[in-house]
Amino acid sequence: MILPIVAYGDPVLKKVGKDIDKDYPGLDTLIDNMFQTMYNAQGVGLAAPQIGKAIRLFIVDASPFAEDDDPETEGLKDFKKVFINPQIVEETGDEWAFEEGCLSIPDVREDVYRHPDVVLEYFDENWNKHKETFTGLAARVIQHEYDHIEGILFTDHLSGLRKRLLKGRLNSISKGKVSVGYRMRFPAAK
Numbered sequence: 001m002i003l004p005i006v007a008y009g010d011p012v013l014k015k016v017g018k019d020i021d022k023d024y025p026g027l028d029t030l031i032d033n034m035f036q037t038m039y040n041a042q043g044v045g046l047a048a049p050q051i052g053k054a055i056r057l058f059i060v061d062a063s064p065f066a067e068d069d070d071p072e073t074e075g076l077k078d079f080k081k082v083f084i085n086p087q088i089v090e091e092t093g094d095e096w097a098f099e100e101g102c103l104s105i106p107d108v109r110e111d112v113y114r115h116p117d118v119v120l121e122y123f124d125e126n127w128n129k130h131k132e133t134f135t136g137l138a139a140r141v142i143q144h145e146y147d148h149i150e151g152i153l154f155t156d157h158l159s160g161l162r163k164r165l166l167k168g169r170l171n172s173i174s175k176g177k178v179s180v181g182y183r184m185r186f187p188a189a190k
Helices: 027-040 136-149 160-174
Strands: 045-047 057-061 080-092 096-102 105-114 117-123 129-135
Touching: 027 045, 027 057, 045 136, 057 136, 080 136, 096 136, 105 136, 105 160, 117 136, 129 136
Parallel strands: none
Antiparallel strands: 045 057, 057 080, 080 117, 096 105, 117 129
């Protein structure tokens, strides 16, 4: 089932997610619904807060970034994962800028600086525990989604000036004054 994506301004996007356990009700269905929702919105990642659930769960499928002849994106072709109760162990390397967007903040794209390498501990959908190092665009997608479960949006990484310049657009998004090709829930819509 395709779920509505929560828009900028909804308080759930600023909450720190809670850990879940194996008995979380309907977890398999929730994960399937999240993938359907993400694909419908043409995203590469989706965190549970973006569908109104303040829990530590996010999914990624970075295959749209993969280009056949680019060695930088080679590992993204089959990069589809579920992250349950993830914890960043380490972020390393010189931060680099890349233009990011967010399904909860449509039509806004800005350069965000992030570390090129991240070590993450997490459970997959079968409750197998992993500790993995991710690099490049994979690390960036993970850090962006991880921010969501920490109550952080990519706009929180912007300078004060950029935030002030975007304020009107962000307020319009929260009111539903934006055209999107997917279902959304707007916190300040009349």
